[in-house]
Amino acid sequence: MSRSVSTWSYRPGEWVAIFGAATTLLLPDSEKQRAAQLWELVDGGAGFDATLDQVLAPGLSVLPAFVLIGTGEGPTKVIVRGAGVRATLTTNDESVELDGSTVTTWVERTLEGVTALTVSVGGAGADGPDYLIDGGLVRVARIDLPPHAAPGAAEAAPGAAEAAPVVAVVEAVPEAVPEAVPEAVTGADAEGPATEVFSIDEPSPLDDEADTSSVSPPGFDPMPEDGPAQDASGMVWASDAPPAPPMAPPLAPPFPGAVAVPDDHDGMTRAGAAGDDVGPTPPGIPGQPPAPSVTRPVATLVISNGESVEVDRVVLIGRAPEARRFTATEQPRLVTVPSALHEISSTHIEVRPGSGADHGSAVVTDMGSTNGTVLVQPGLEPEELQPGIAVQLIPGAIINLGDGVTIQVMNP
Amino acid sequence: MTGVELHHGAATDVGLVREVNEDAFLVAPPVFVVADGMGGHDRGDIASAIVVEEFRRLADAGYDPARGPAVVAATLLGAQARIAAYDAAQRAQGARDFHAGTTAVVALLIEQSGEPKWLLANLGDSRVYKYNHGRLEQVSVDHSLVQDLVDAGTIIASDALVHPERHVITRALGGSGSTDADYFVLPLSAAERLVLCSDGVSGMIDDQHIEGILAAAEDPRDAADQMVAAAVAAGGKDNATAVVVDVVGLAAETPYDSERQRVSLEEKLGALP
Incomplete structure (x- = not known):
């Protein structure tokens, strides 16, 4: 499996799958937001380890399930996590089944000479038609490499249009490789009779109980597949959750449940639900979806004191800049500029990679500075930035913060 | 952390109404934590103690100051896992629907571009304030129902103090909801004094x-004591905890030198020669 581009087949379903050159990543529907953020990375050909780093960056506890497959150079690597998530790997000699239901962290296998690989992530759409894909982001219930025998008509799955940056490269291949797929592997539910022969890794106890639906080891709170359904009686729920702030960008909560704590308590503080507002409120431009926290550099800022700063994340510039309300994975870059006369505010401007219509370029926002910011774009009159209003930056633009400090915007 | 000396004070009180103090705090420079446990019968004091323990371990073991948010996120995750394990153990013993939970506010020194800075993290409705040039400003944004209502424009900030649902929080450690903290980075010069407190102080x-107490009390220990005492005097309806941290050399006037900070409180009060 050392081809640089692999053609998979998939069955439409609930999960979001990102097919990249070297890795394939599957995330449940609740992680749509994360999928959008990781799409660029995976699509850019990121390797297995780099992708895993980013998948885990927010922490394992908030990621109820995922599948990561590395099909680049060398052996095939597969990680599965979550209830009902199964992968079957077949080599010339054996078939290995991985089941993510029964572990607190994940199941991982590295295997040479894999001839067929099947991942199934839940019942929905289990017997739907298969479509071919060699790159992009689609909704799936199951994926096969090489493509499952008898693929259906090559159409994009209906759900594909929902996820934000969708580039589905779906290939029409009317008759495809039927004999290449051993019959035993094509069923995702095959019980993998050869499991016990397999001995590259330590034998895992869960191989023996692969059909046990869900065994929670002590100390592990299994993530419910459908959050709110688990509320037992006696939970406190906020009765009238507030309407989402009108300007808050849509943000899928990590899971649709919320903190639930019994009413019966001594302390006054208690947990409650906030409807759809669970989850961090992304900073930045109201009404626009948040940009991915770290992207490719979209611009380089050359500051008049000689410093040069890449805009690959939020950059806050000022006399003593402060970063407010960010998440663990999106730490903004703080750039201190000298201001002998204190004309520059402590956090004067923010420059970040643009999102939506500004994707691919940097945008500047005055953070309510005391003395304002003047922007000179090439070929345009100088303009005073309105506090809180983001303006797209053209290469060659000059931002004047006052006190003799200017920032030139260059291509990265 | 080289070159930064911190003076600090901390105080906690069970209050006048509660039987158990479910608040916990940590002063282990350069790491400071306040945690407010939830759910009395569910032993919120255990949950808040777990958070403090995890951060004490972090302070003892040391951490990479260049990777602040990742370090804090990992520590919070560790605390979350331990609380979940504790829940599971209690449920296994027959405690139905057992959910311990806690808020957490954390302040610790990190390094960015070679400069020391404050990294603050917040989960729940405990608060971090900065005090600079005589002005108090809340830095953290509560993860609470009333804060959401304020943000949505449904109520105004002053109503939040008396809203019947003011104790309902939307994020916490423990339970099954979001455990993603908000993070903040402040240059040291932005806060000559940092205050971490539970809602038993800020709610009372x-x-x-x-701001008045912080302006009057030069010693951070006095400031913390007086904040908690004032909260109790105002009704003490909840556990009240405050941690006050001064960055030495950045305070408007250095109230005493670093030698004298080490003088014990007993000596300061005249109990020792």
Whole structure:
């Protein structure tokens, strides 16, 4: 499996799958937001380890399930996590089944000479038609490499249009490789009779109980597949959750449940639900979806004191800049500029990679500075930035913060 | 952390109404934590103690100051896992629907571009304030129902103090909801004094009152004591905890030198020669 581009087949379903050159990543529907953020990375050909780093960056506890497959150079690597998530790997000699239901962290296998690989992530759409894909982001219930025998008509799955940056490269291949797929592997539910022969890794106890639906080891709170359904009686729920702030960008909560704590308590503080507002409120431009926290550099800022700063994340510039309300994975870059006369505010401007219509370029926002910011774009009159209003930056633009400090915007 | 000396004070009180103090705090420079446990019968004091323990371990073991948010996120995750394990153990013993939970506010020194900075993290409705040039400003944004209502424009900030649902929080450690903290980075010069407190303080006395106490009390230990005492005097309806941290050399006037900070409180009060 050392081809640089692999053609998979998939069955439409609930999960979001990102097919990249070297890795394939599957995330449940609740992680749509994360999928959008990781799409660029995976699509850019990121390797297995780099992708895993980013998948885990927010922490394992908030990621109820995922599948990561590395099909680049060398052996095939597969990680599965979550209830009902199964992968079957077949080599010339054996078939290995991985089941993510029964572990607190994940199941991982590295295997040479894999001839067929099947991942199934839940019942929905289990017997739907298969479509071919060699790159992009689609909704799936199951994926096969090489493509499952008898693929259906090559159409994009209906759900594909929902996820934000969708580039589905779906290939029409009317008759495809039927004999290449051993019959035993094509069923995702095959019980993998050869499991016990397999001995590259330590034998895992869960191989023996692969059909046990869900065994929670002590100390592990299994993530419910459908959050709110688990509320037992006696939970406190906020009765009238507030309407989402009108300007808050849509943000899928990590899971649709919320903190639930019994009413019966001594302390006054208690947990409650906030409807759809669970989850961090992304900073930045109201009404626009948040940009991915770290992207490719979209611009380089050359500051008049000689410093040069890449805009690959939020950059806050000022006399003593402060970063407010960010998440663990999106730490903004703080750039201190000298201001002998204190004309520059402590956090004067923010420059970040643009999102939506500004994707691919940097945008500047005055953070309510005391003395304002003047922007000179090439070929345009100088303009005073309105506090809180983001303006797209053209290469060659000059931002004047006052006190003799200017920032030139260059291509990265 | 080289070159930064911190003076600090901390105080906690069970209050006048509660039987158990479910608050916990940590002063282990350069790491400071306040945690407010939830759910009395569910032993919120255990949950808050777990958070403090995890951060004490972090302070003892040391951490990479260049990777602040990742370090804090990992520590919070560790605490979350331990609380979940504790829940599971209690449920296994027959405690139905057992959910311990806790808020957490954390302040610790990190390094960015070679400069020391404050990294603050917040989960729940405990608060971090900065005090600079005589002005108090809340830095953290509560993860609470009333804060959401304020953000949505449904109520105004002053209503939040008396809203019947003011104790309902939307994020916490423990439970099954979001455990993603908000993070903040402040340059040291932005805060000559940092205050971490539970809602037993900020819910009982208003920001003006806190500002007055901080302005009058030069010693951070006095400031913390007086904040908690004021919260109790105002009714003490909840556990009240405050941690006050001064960055030496950045305070408007250095109230005593670093030698004298080490003088014990007993000596300061005249109990020792």
